[in-house]
Amino acid sequence: MVAGNWKMNGDRDSIVSLIEGLGPGVDQLTRCEILVCPPYVYLPLVAELIRSTDIELGAQDLDVRSSGAVTGGVSAAMLRDMGCSHVIVGHSERRTLFGEDDETVAAKFEQALDSNLLPILCVGETLEERRAGATLDVVSRQLDAAIDRVGADRMRTTTVAYEPVWAIGTGESATPQQAEEVHKSLRDRLASIDNVLADAIRILYGGSVTENNAESLFANENVDGALVGGASLKPASFTEICKAADIS
Ligand code: PGA
Numbered sequence: 001m002v003a004g005n006w007k008m009n010g011d012r013d014s015i016v017s018l019i020e021g022l023g024p025g026v027d028q029l030t031r032c033e034i035l036v037c038p039p040y041v042y043l044p045l046v047a048e049l050i051r052s053t054d055i056e057l058g059a060q061d062l063d064v065r066s067s068g069a070v071t072g073g074v075s076a077a078m079l080r081d082m083g084c085s086h087v088i089v090g091h092s093e094r095r096t097l098f099g100e101d102d103e104t105v106a107a108k109f110e111q112a113l114d115s116n117l118l119p120i121l122c123v124g125e126t127l128e129e130r131r132a133g134a135t136l137d138v139v140s141r142q143l144d145a146a147i148d149r150v151g152a153d154r155m156r157t158t159t160v161a162y163e164p165v166w167a168i169g170t171g172e173s174a175t176p177q178q179a180e181e182v183h184k185s186l187r188d189r190l191a192s193i194d195n196v197l198a199d200a201i202r203i204l205y206g207g208s209v210t211e212n213n214a215e216s217l218f219a220n221e222n223v224d225g226a227l228v229g230g231a232s233l234k235p236a237s238f239t240e241i242c243k244a245a246d247i248s
Pocket of ligand 1: 005163167168169170171206207208209227228229230231
């Protein structure tokens with residue numbers, strides 16, 4: 001899977017050009033599942049633009065509550081209603097800018113599953129945590145919070161995205177070896193709970209993925225795709241990343 005996280009970027013015109021730019025290149029692909037995650041307000045526009053393609057629609061976040069007096073909130077059911085199949089949960093920007101902790105992220109993860117939305121759980125360490133040798137502890141704590149909340153059985157349809165915070169938007173991707181080390185540890189953690197789960201779940205890498213490093217990242221046994229920020233806003237780059245995933 002290659003998922004594009006557009007974050008808070010774009011306007012009506014640029015989004016139309018972006019989707020039109022993806023069309024011909026990604027239409028040919030047979031193996032790579034492609035997802036785009038626009039800002040909330042553009043979900044209906046993008047749903048319409050991708051209607052006759054295989055591209056899927058995801059949201060970047062959801063509210064932890066299911067309905068009611070929550071000014072500014074958007075629920076999982078609303079996202080389903082607007083055509084989303086997936087939702088990103090626990091992105092590091094949500095954790096940092098909006099103070100979301102593991103518990104909140106786990107509750108959102110559960111909300112998504114309850115509404116038949118497939119959550120993509122983001123995990124990842126900061127630079128300080130990596131320097132302190134805490135990377136594997138941090139990512140397994142973040143993963144465990146979700147597993148503890150929903151149980152191993154319900155994890156099977158979900159996706160995990162390893163996104164080292166120091167690699168997001170910095171132009172400095174994790175090396176293929178660094179990514180594989182963490183992905184393998186996440187897979188091993190899942191296998192220690194349930195082998196079927198470990199095989200079923202996809203683990204994406206995110207953090208400065210471009211058309212130049214995608215192939216070497218995807219060559220790793222435990223890297224099942226990418227969550228792409230900046231490069232997902234450029235149709236040619238995003239298409240090349242999807243092509244690299246399709247042949248890997
Ligand atoms: P980036 O963002 O590709 O711009 O580093 C990735 C992400 O935050 O999902």
